Amino acid sequence: MTERQRVALVFGGASSEHAVSCLTAASVASAIDQEKYEVVGVGITPSGRWVRFDHDAMTSLALDGKNLPAVGEDAPDAVLLKSSGGAQIATRADRALDELGEIDVAFALLHGPFGEDGTIQGLFEMNGIPYVGSGVLASAVGMDKNYMKLVLSAAGVSVGPFVTIPPREWAKDRNACLESVNALTFPVFVKPCRGGSSLGITKVADPADLPKAIEFAQKYDPKVIIEQGLVDARELECGVLETPDGPRASVVAEIRVHSNDGVYDFATKYLPGDQVDIDVPAELPQDVTERVQALSIKVFDTLGCEGLARVDFFLTGENHLVCNEINTMPGFTATSMYPQLWSASGVNYPELIDTLIQQAIGRRPGLR
Template identity: 55%
Template sequence: RRPSVAVVFGGASSEHGVSCLTAASVVRALDRSRYDVVGIGITPDGRWLRVEADDVVALATVDGQLPSVPEGHPTAVLLHGTGAVQLASRDLDTLLDPVPVDVAFALLHGPFGEDGTIQGMFEMLGLRYVGSGVAASAVSMDKQLMKQVLAASGLPVGPYTAFTAAEWRDDPSARLDAVLSLGLPVFVKPARGGSSIGISRVDDPDHLAAAVETALRHDARCVVEKGLVDVRELECGVLEGPDGLEVTAAAEIRTRTASGFYDFQAKYLPEAEQVELLVPAEVDPVLAERLRDTAVRTFRAVGAEGLARVDTFVTADGQVVVNEINTMPGFTEHSMFPMVWAASGVAYPELVGRLLEHALQRPLGLR
């Protein structure tokens, strides 16, 4: 029988719609003569349901929202360690027939998707899956942990300070002093997040406290970074294959947004034309080699697997600073990661195929 792929998408995060569109792209690109597809959608209110492959593709035309679930429909998925998924109602009164699954592809970004939680569930169930494992996912999602791990491996990260909501409430002025000693502008971020959600650039000290409050609405800990100005924003895609790691040429993001950075609008409403993506970027050979080396070392430092996008800032004199590694980068056909691979000769359907092949060949259990 053909290997069966569980495409897991949707979710309770602010990136629900993006995830539905991604699932539609992936299922459309999947070679259905080689793989069976089992769609597993997670509704915004956290219910799980099976979605037929063609209905996943159709999500591209219904505004990227899962349709509402009929009354009485079983909406929880049990994933068996025996390589099958089974749909059940929450009270387990109604059980549908189990469906075989050989590999899971979770197209979920941010917390409860890219942060090791669903990866932990797959591990417990003995299910192979695309991408990084529990620890690498969790470390990469957390901007403070990530910087600590990268710095410990000798990778260049920018100056920053971090504190919890409780520490902020205890002594806000001590926290503000620590932030201001970085110099303005700063970037205030929830420790764990993505798509620029909850991030502010602060140029005026009077706006700092509000930016901290905003970040702390998204996570109980925030990271404040020195704002790097006059830097280029360059990103590389990394893929793990049978012969080790492959890295794309770098791509560049140039933003002219009102916020002064690559914000949520610029990422998802690019028709606003406030953002220019150069794929590939114009990069001299010395810098190209430095970026490639940084991408590989960053991937290895966090222990990533399968795929990642490594994002850097490059100063005028060619110094590379790692901004972040994303273990489940944006993955619609028009997202940066598939675009850099297309520019490096790996088209979207081949990219999807390679990720699945790699995941299917990974040994189960401790690796």
């Protein structure tokens, strides 16, 4: 039997998307080929501590009713060490290091700040660790909706009208910030600029409700983005997967939300209930499907993404496509949208995990 490649599954994190990351880790750990890969679990607590997780502990992370899983503080410390050939992971017990071993590749199943925004990618680069997903710049730009939209707009991709409110401007002159939103047509969507999993989002139809919505979004990110709502637009999503022949686009899906406010928020995505229908594939004319797929690859390439991404669009009544956002580390449980898109495209969940890991191992860290 050939020696197994050692994969560090890094999950949890000090962001509001901690629980989603835990669910993702449990799903990947359950599906990964253990004859091919030796899995090393590294949980990051909400306080930022790195701790060791064995395989069974990872797979036990689950949603219990409406109770979300979390990485506890009682596990032993995980320690990352730079080595001549890359990096090692060890467990610290009291003052001694144990279970020291080389890491072949890291799979950071982290969502949101400090995981999807280029920070941990920079850590991997500095330690010479191959890793799944986009690099520092693509991760940072993809995470910040303001800069993402500026870059895509410069490349000729339609992104829709928006206003960004930096924390310094809000502190200096709230009235000027609120007046800047008058350039948009209501309803608008107020969002954390560097958030994900639809946390902190408010749909605002009355300008008088803007201050409260902005302050709510600032609980997740001091920088806020306000996007003009597109009335009666269809919400479409497409996955992109890097292959040896270049990026490939999946089938296209449509999300139809039935919640009272029509917002595809955290509860609608992750908590039990019948608030949304997801059509995979979406019922679209072939030419529209092909346009979404081609534009998804263009977005992926424009930002310099690697590995994987999910690109979200709005389709207006005039069949005009507006790019809403890109996720460089989309939700990755077996039932998340990204794996569903690839399952419908002929790539099952274990195969998808294997493809991403092998693609990462074949890509050297550093400038490329």
